[in-house]
Amino acid sequence: MAKIRISKRTIDALEPREKAFVVYDSELSGFGVRVAPASAKTPDGLKTFIVEYRPGAGGRSVRSVRLAIGRYGAITPDDARRIARDKLAQARTGEDPAAQRRQDRGTPTVAAVAEKWMAEQVGEKFSAKTRILYRSYLDRHVLPAIGTKKLNLVTPGDIDAIHVALGSAGKQPTANRLVSMLSALFNFALRRRLAPAGFTNPVFGLERYREEKRERFLTTPELQRLGDVLRQAETSGLAWDPRPTGKTKHAPKAENRREVYSPHVTGAIRLLLFTGCRLREILHLRWTDIDFERGLLFLPKSKTGAKTVVLNAPALDVLASLPRAGAFVIASGDPEKPRADLQRPWARITAAAGLAGLRIHDLRHSFASVGAGGGMGLPIVGKLLGHSNASTTARYAHLHADPLRQASERIAGTIAAALDSKAPAEIISISASRKLA
Structure with missing residues (x-):
């Protein structure tokens, strides 16, 4: 097999033949260029960067795998060499970049999983109000940010970015509700085995904003x-x-x-x-x-x-x-x-x-x-x-104060009596004293 120092000059010099052929790099073993026969669209032959490796433990007994990196012209020889070096490093650690690519292609996008989740989970088990809320979260915040991403390519950083964007806009409770929704969505994907092996919920471990619970009671x-x-x-x-911005000319008298x-x-x-x-x-x-x-x-x-x-x-x-x-x-x-x-x-x-x-x-x-x-x-x-x-x-425990008040009165009464060198007086609640009366 011919070997050359792959560069722009050497690739431009490669002439297409009747059959496709591969020229390998003389410096990085496994890195090469595949030249396809000439056609009406590509008279100089389509030239594609490739990398070859033996997956798993390697060795002569393992069949080599060829993985296309990208078309010459779309990426430079230097970029292709850098990608090839990374793929070869993955193969040396036991990974199979080609298998990973096949898996990525078969993995649904976040948008596809979201629609399935809305139809089969939310639509069946949640209230109409919740369905409307989740649809709004998806359409306004989630799908524009990560809708086209493959499920297995979503990172905790992607989720954190959505969370922080809402929080920075002063919508901390909404940000927390949204990531809780996303956690349920990703768990659905895991249960239905829509996610590839090794996928973990990217929401796991995300720190929510602290929220002050509103406790408003009518007196x-x-x-x-x-x-x-x-x-x-x-x-x-x-x-x-009448509304200040509305027409008041024909409004009724006060x-x-x-x-x-x-x-x-x-x-x-x-x-x-x-x-x-x-x-x-x-x-x-x-x-x-x-x-x-x-x-x-x-x-x-x-x-x-x-x-x-x-x-x-x-x-x-x-x-x-x-x-x-x-x-x-x-x-x-x-x-x-x-x-x-x-x-x-x-x-x-x-x-x-x-x-x-x-x-x-x-x-x-x-x-x-x-x-x-x-x-x-x-x-x-x-x-x-x-x-x-x-x-x-x-959350209403602090209102259930009668036993606590009685305990507090008894403790303080004992302490006060000791301070005054008196025997502790018996504490009788107001309600009890009224009953005795």
Whole structure:
């Protein structure tokens, strides 16, 4: 076999023949140039850099493998030599670059896996709200960044770049939710064996942004203000102002700018307070889900699966007062479709009640806080909320203060008595003293 010092000058001098032939480099063993016969498109013959090696343990008994590096003209001889040296080094360590290339070609892209995951996993097992959220994450952040990458070529650095970009934009919670979604996507690929052997989840080990848990509970005065506004909203109505950017020429006079809200709107808010349910659980509640005789709601779908909610007297009163206008308890414009949200009326109601920044989900927290603060015990509160994990209810532990207060009083009483050289006094709780009286 002919050997030459492969360079631009020597490659340009190679003339095509009737059959393809290979010329090897005189310095780097296994590195060469394949020259194809001349054609109408390539009259000088197509010249392709190649590297040959024996995979695995090597030796004469192992058949050599030829791997194309790239076409002359698309890459330079120096670049081709550098690539060939790397491939030969991989082969010496027991790797097989050609097999790796075949594996890479058979590995799906992130976009292909994402579509399969959305159709077979998210579409079947997640709520409509979650499906919309995940689709938004994929289309806006993931697919533009790594959608065309083969699954096995995605690195932790790729995921970190997406995470940091969102975090730098002030969207740390979104960044954390997105990488959690990606972790589920890559785990799906592993379970379905869409990823090649040796693939590890690139999200593993990624440090999330620290998030401050929002714990907003309504106080008794705030509950009173909210109740007053709800009664006003469904009777005389709430005042409203024209949008500053809108046309105000034909707007009604101030005394006529009042909006009376449907009992389904105010009823939904009261049900959220009285049951501790999530918003979608109330908005998607059907009349057929209610057992008035036993005072129960049977929710076929919730965040934690099927769920039974115990109805108290105030909640039953709200349900009994609501007019039936279709399949759903909280009626919408279409009797066969649930109401989409409560955003607009909620903004007006909270503004009128002086509760700026209060979220609808905070009503659920308020329900839990009253239960925990009333000494009902976290397991009972968790059961009422439908928590599947006790750790979820533990966020309300600091409100369950009665046992801690009693312990603190007893400890401090003993210490104070010792300081004053007196016998420790018995600590009696206020509630107990009232019972004795």
